[in-house]
Amino acid sequence: MDWSPLLISMKTAIAATIITFFLGVFAAQKVMKLKGRLVWFLDGLFTLPLVLPPTVAGFFLLVLFGKHGPLGQLLSRVGIQIVFKWSATVIAAVVIAFPLMYRSAKAAFEQVDMNLIFAARTLGMSDIRIFWKITMPLALPGVISGGILAFARALGEFGATLMIAGNIPKVTQTMPVAIYMAVQGSRMDRAVIWVALIVIISFIVIFFMNYLPNRKRKFGIKEGKK
Known part of the structure; x- marks a missing residue:
């Protein structure tokens, strides 16, 4: 039994979660400071991959990072290839x-x-300090939940991964891809293992x-009582 799909999936999900966590927090903070139609446009743009079929998102990634794509050509000049590499699974996730x-x-x-x-601003605190001292601690339970959801979604990503990373054993074959290939090859025993x-x-x-957000809330309540 080749366990590489498990390792590849976990590495991909962890890397994607770390990147997504900081990008998501940064984007959410910046969008909240904006006003007007730009907010609606950016909010729709950032949410679009959630409603698009994964294969469509994978197609756009393939066009961007492919051999003849704008980013693909730019990266190829410095000797970097994304398509059909492990990095492609991370980007898709x-x-x-x-x-x-x-x-x-x-x-x-x-x-x-x-x-x-507003009270913190009247006391002369900078926006950066307000974010790390007030906004982030109060929003932490929701942010943690978002990070956990992102990890789960990255772990189960299939369509976009197959489009841009393909199915290369020990390189880009994640567990969802391994399930698909096992079923296609009538190897249901292996498919059952990956599904489990x-x-x-x-x-x-x-x-x-x-558990974690609830624990954070309870901890905050106890600290407040003390």
Whole structure:
């Protein structure tokens, strides 16, 4: 039994979650500061991968990073190839998981009491300090939930990954791709193993999604009482 799809999937999901976490928090913070039609445009653009079929998102990535694509040609000049490499699985996972992180972070930031922010500004605190000292700690449960959801989505990504990364054993073959190929090859025993692993990991992810934010809230309440 080749366990490389498990390792590739976990590495991809972890890398994609780290990238998506910082991008999602940054994008949510910047969009909240904007006004007018630009907010609606950016919000729709950042949410678009959530509603598009993964194969369509994968097609756009293939056009961008392909041999004749604008980014593909630019990267090829410095000897970097994305398509059919492990980095392609990460890019696909980031694009598909980003909307979940972005919307979760944005919703969490919107629930922060603006009176606290206004009070901090009157005391002379800078925007950066307000974000790290007030906004982020109060929004942390929602941000953590978004990160966990992004991890789960990155772990289960299939369509965009298959389009831009393909199915190369020990290189780009993730667990969802391995399931598809096992079923196509009538190797149901292997498909069952990969399905069971994804179900177990997904259940653990759901547990942490419910447990960690609640623990953070309880910890904050206890600290407040002290």
